[in-house]
Amino acid sequence: MAGPRGRALLALCAALAAGGWLLGVGAQEPGESAAGMRRRRRLQQEDGISFEYHRYPELREALVSVWLQCTAISRIYTVGRSFEGRELLVIELSDNPGVHEPGEPEFKYVGNMHGNEAVGRELLIFLAQYLCNEYQKGNETIVNLIHSTRIHIMPSLNPDGFEKAASQPGELKDWFVGRSNAQGIDLNRNFPDLDRIVYVNEKEGGPNNHLLKNLKKIVDQNAKLAPETKGVIHWIMDIPFVLSANLHGGDLVANYPYDETRSGSAHEYSSCPDDAIFQSLARSYSSYNPAMSDPSRPPCRKNDDDSSFVDGTTNGAAWYSVPGGMQDFNYLSSNCFEITVELSCEKFPPEETLKSYWEDNKNSLINYLEQIHRGVKGFVRDLQGNPIANATISVEGIDHDVISAKDGDYWRLLVPGNYKLTASAPGYLAITKKVAVPYSPAVGVDFELESFSERKEEEKEELMEWWKMMSETLNF
Amino acid sequence: MGFRAAWALVLLLPGGLIHGFPKPRGVEDKSLHNRELSAERPLNEQIAEAEADKIKNISPPENTPGETNYSFVDNLNLLKAITEKEKIEKEKQSIRSSPFDNKLNVEDVDSTKNRKPIDDYDSTKSGLDHKFQDDPDGLHQLDGTPLTADDIVHKIATRIYEENDRGVFDKIVSKLLNLGLITESQAHTLEDEVAEALQKLISKEANNYEEELNKSTSRTENQAGKTPGKVTLKATTQNGFTNRESDETISNTLTLANGLERRTKTYSEENFEELQYFPHFYALLKSIDSEKEAKEKETLITIMKTLIDFVKMMVKYGTISPEEGVAYLENLDETIALQTKNKLEKNATDNKSKLFPEKTEAYLEAIRKNIEWLKKHDKKGNKEDYDLSKMRDFINQQADAYVAKGILDKEEASAIKRIYSTL
Numbered sequence: 001m002a003g004p005r006g007r008a009l010l011a012l013c014a015a016l017a018a019g020g021w022l023l024g025v026g027a028q029e030p031g032e033s034a035a036g037m038r039r040r041r042r043l044q045q046e047d048g049i050s051f052e053y054h055r056y057p058e059l060r061e062a063l064v065s066v067w068l069q070c071t072a073i074s075r076i077y078t079v080g081r082s083f084e085g086r087e088l089l090v091i092e093l094s095d096n097p098g099v100h101e102p103g104e105p106e107f108k109y110v111g112n113m114h115g116n117e118a119v120g121r122e123l124l125i126f127l128a129q130y131l132c133n134e135y136q137k138g139n140e141t142i143v144n145l146i147h148s149t150r151i152h153i154m155p156s157l158n159p160d161g162f163e164k165a166a167s168q169p170g171e172l173k174d175w176f177v178g179r180s181n182a183q184g185i186d187l188n189r190n191f192p193d194l195d196r197i198v199y200v201n202e203k204e205g206g207p208n209n210h211l212l213k214n215l216k217k218i219v220d221q222n223a224k225l226a227p228e229t230k231g232v233i234h235w236i237m238d239i240p241f242v243l244s245a246n247l248h249g250g251d252l253v254a255n256y257p258y259d260e261t262r263s264g265s266a267h268e269y270s271s272c273p274d275d276a277i278f279q280s281l282a283r284s285y286s287s288y289n290p291a292m293s294d295p296s297r298p299p300c301r302k303n304d305d306d307s308s309f310v311d312g313t314t315n316g317a318a319w320y321s322v323p324g325g326m327q328d329f330n331y332l333s334s335n336c337f338e339i340t341v342e343l344s345c346e347k348f349p350p351e352e353t354l355k356s357y358w359e360d361n362k363n364s365l366i367n368y369l370e371q372i373h374r375g376v377k378g379f380v381r382d383l384q385g386n387p388i389a390n391a392t393i394s395v396e397g398i399d400h401d402v403i404s405a406k407d408g409d410y411w412r413l414l415v416p417g418n419y420k421l422t423a424s425a426p427g428y429l430a431i432t433k434k435v436a437v438p439y440s441p442a443v444g445v446d447f448e449l450e451s452f453s454e455r456k457e458e459e460k461e462e463l464m465e466w467w468k469m470m471s472e473t474l475n476f
Numbered sequence: 477m478g479f480r481a482a483w484a485l486v487l488l489l490p491g492g493l494i495h496g497f498p499k500p501r502g503v504e505d506k507s508l509h510n511r512e513l514s515a516e517r518p519l520n521e522q523i524a525e526a527e528a529d530k531i532k533n534i535s536p537p538e539n540t541p542g543e544t545n546y547s548f549v550d551n552l553n554l555l556k557a558i559t560e561k562e563k564i565e566k567e568k569q570s571i572r573s574s575p576f577d578n579k580l581n582v583e584d585v586d587s588t589k590n591r592k593p594i595d596d597y598d599s600t601k602s603g604l605d606h607k608f609q610d611d612p613d614g615l616h617q618l619d620g621t622p623l624t625a626d627d628i629v630h631k632i633a634t635r636i637y638e639e640n641d642r643g644v645f646d647k648i649v650s651k652l653l654n655l656g657l658i659t660e661s662q663a664h665t666l667e668d669e670v671a672e673a674l675q676k677l678i679s680k681e682a683n684n685y686e687e688e689l690n691k692s693t694s695r696t697e698n699q700a701g702k703t704p705g706k707v708t709l710k711a712t713t714q715n716g717f718t719n720r721e722s723d724e725t726i727s728n729t730l731t732l733a734n735g736l737e738r739r740t741k742t743y744s745e746e747n748f749e750e751l752q753y754f755p756h757f758y759a760l761l762k763s764i765d766s767e768k769e770a771k772e773k774e775t776l777i778t779i780m781k782t783l784i785d786f787v788k789m790m791v792k793y794g795t796i797s798p799e800e801g802v803a804y805l806e807n808l809d810e811t812i813a814l815q816t817k818n819k820l821e822k823n824a825t826d827n828k829s830k831l832f833p834e835k836t837e838a839y840l841e842a843i844r845k846n847i848e849w850l851k852k853h854d855k856k857g858n859k860e861d862y863d864l865s866k867m868r869d870f871i872n873q874q875a876d877a878y879v880a881k882g883i884l885d886k887e888e889a890s891a892i893k894r895i896y897s898t899l
Contacts (some may be wrong), residue, residue: 048842061835064884068892071871072850076883087882138851143845 007400031072033439045213049129051095051355053122055166056086056159057158062075062125063091063155070132073097073146079154080231083182086159088231091128091179093135094150101150102387103379104240105372108152108336109365110232111247113187113326115161116178118348119357120247120341124155126358127365133367149372152239157228158187168289173348175250186228189324191233194332195260196323208247208273213239232326233333240405241336243413245285246326251310251342252292254282259325259340260314272331273400277375282339284371285454286312286474288364316340335402337413342390359452375414376435378446380404380423388449390427423447429455633673645670754780754809783808836891843895868896 034382042222045051048069054062067074076095078087092098098107108224109127111120134142142289145151156162158181165178180186198208212219212233219225219233256278261268272278286292293312299305308318316322330338344357380391396419397411404410404423414419414437424430428449632645649663757780763774786799796804850867875892878884884892 060883061838064878064888065838065842068839069845070849071846071874072866076878078881078883089883136845287742 017395021030022309032145042154046355047129047133048257049124049126049133049358051358052351053118053166053354053368054125054155055225056163059125059155059159060087063089063128066128066132068134073135074132079235080227082160083227084159084338086163088154088159088228090152091151092150092153093128093131093146095147100239100405100407103377103409104150105242105377105411106150106152107369107372108154108239108241108244109247110157110244110326112156112162112246113158113228113246114179114347115156115158115163115181116165116173116176116245116347117249117343118162118165119164119249119343119354121155122229122354123247123343123358123361123365124153127362128153128155130362141370142197145366145369149369149422151369152241157232165384171350175347181226181228183226185229187226187228187459188248188322188326190224190226191326191329192325192333193260193324194232195258195328198332199262209332210334233329236330236334236336240409241330241334242411243281243289243368244330244336244338245339245368246340248340248342249344249347251304251306252289252297252312252345253306253319253342254292254313255287255316255319255340255342256282256313256374257316257328257331257338258297258330259322261317265321267305268317269308269315271315273398274331274413275315277413278337278339280369280415281337281368281413283311283314285339285364285368287358288367289361292364305459329453331400335411371413371439372411373442374440375412375437375442376419376421376445377411378444380408380410380425380447380449382428383448383450385448388425388428391423391428391447391449394422394424396420396422421445423449425449427451427453630673633670633677685856713885754805756814757809805852824873832887832891836895839892843892843899847899864896864899871896 012296021161047063063076067076070093073093073095075092077090077092079090080088082088094101094104109124111124112118131142131146135146135343160182161178161180163178164182168177170173172441192212197206200206201208216234216237219230225233251358257274258270258274260270262270288311291297295311306314306319308314316327318323325340327338327340343361349357380388380393383386387404387406389404389406389408391404391410392401392410393404393410393412395414402410402412410423416437416439419435419437420432421435422430422432428451430448431447433445433447437443448452558669632648636644645667649666653660653663757776761773761776764776784805787796787804790796791798847864847867872893875884875889879886879889
């Protein structure tokens, strides 16, 4: 190939190759180059946790990595799809993933329901990896937690919003861009407003729990509900969650029910029947987060009104009224007690701060998880030992009941004290028991309920016995 | 039961109050990151600069006429080869009735105007024709000296004159433009020069005829307005052949002058229409969405220009013949167009495939940790005999289930299965 023609050919090929390279460079993702992202990932990694923002593909991959590492204790599933078709991914961690073991309480963390409040999303990804790592290292606390709880982690309830927020160029993100879902719906105002109903019932008489019973069809047919909202509602109906937290950003506080003011005013402390345990639960989060519980911390913004904040906690309505929120929906439609945690003054802070947010929240996240093992728990069965589902467990002095799950199991969170618990079910005779509740662990109290027919039979037999005795004595 | 019905009704009432909450507005966004491929610009500028120099140097003769003239003439040569082909095709189609007529803005249409000057002209009269025929590559004058820029302009003008078709000029100039060898302003300049040369030609020929006619006809008729160098409509007063000739050539020049506007309209929007020699490339460029993939388009054009430059150089140094150069470019056109198409189509998967090995690495690491832990904590206690096959089955099952639910994509699932099968 030495001749001039050959040289020309070679040169042409070189030019073609150069052209090919130029062509290849053309198609790039906006913002950072892929190579740049990979490099950063390696630098900020710690035991498989990469302290950087995860877009939807990376989120999915991170969860898959956790599953692959901990197949024995994890499972990924989806609660539905966002408006734009992204899966609402959940990773479940328990010693028997995919299975509700009778008596094992169910816990959930939900992040990023406002798409531009990004810290919660990332913390939950880190948490999943952390739990897996620690479990394999033999960390006793974590091992016990995973063996005794079924933990569900949903890093993002609004993946569409997040993509919008994350796609903004530069580090300074708008306060509102990406907050709502792809339809422009604020998911934390989209839940059926059960508070209103409860407030009416309080005045006129009526239940204040499980208000969504039998209304599943109405939920499905409600056109105003976002697909994300619907997915969560079904999730709540399907799994007997006991404790939950809803992660947000824009401030630094642990917020508890009720979120909506009774009178309809802008701010007003509106306590729910379980105010005592909720305060305790909120504190169990904030007290382990140094920034949140710092008494001398200035408010996030100069003119913010944080007068309602106490020890890093606040009643929702006392701070500002929120109708249609997910937190109260949990409390009023199911057994689940949920608080709202505001994790950061900045909704979408720079990536470099994520590691420190993890350090600040790591212990809070674990401690809050452990709160599920408090109060009273047990089984409601009939005299033959069969579970009684949907039995009501009420506590004297607290106007809010919980109901037993399919295996007859129940969990009732309570602050330390002496209580009278009553278990009842239609067609059964109620039983009341006295219980002394410590801070933790949960006290086991089981109920064996006698049905009416059984009692009737008993009474009949007793009567027959008496008659027999009488007749023998009196020589009938 | 009454209150239940009541609260059911309440539930159906429209939803609650919407509260604005006291949050401050965010800070303004920064401007978008500029994604220009900086490597392209210098090349473009280089070509433009180089050609600007060449064109500028056309008027005063250079010390080294060889270099610049060669490349300019080379282009012309290459284009000539191209246009020759076109011409042959056109001839076959026998559309030789003057397209020129359409450009006539003149009012009266005389059937005799359909006659072409070339039919009436004796080729020996122009003398230049000779050169074209004897000098296939047009690089040299008859006496062997290399062509100057002036010569080139003259050649073009002659060509136009003979063909009586300003389309020739249009084609040549558009090709030069499209190949990035000249800029718009240079094209304007060239047009002016060619127009001038053409004028001279016309007036020269007109004078020749005049002289002839003067011999046979009265002087008075032809005296008015036949000033050389000033071709105006006044000159079209006379009868017969001269008038017709003048009309046509005058119109020719006029349209040339008017052509400035027309040309800018035509060529700015449809830059690549003339790239008939690069059909695939042209088709590809058209298929690229100018808004979304402007960068791709730019890149492609630059590549094409670079490669054409390259071919020109080879032709210039005699490494290959012009025909071969053209053939190379043809092949190139097909290859590039195909390559780019594939790349553009694979855009979505392209990123994925780049990141995929990286992702597989992460997954591999996770799987490794899993196996390690499982071996340690095997409940049966047989550390060596850990049942990997069961694990494999479980993983296969789960992977498939996850693909069905949209949790894993197919490639990931197969990669994971593959990793497990190799353990």
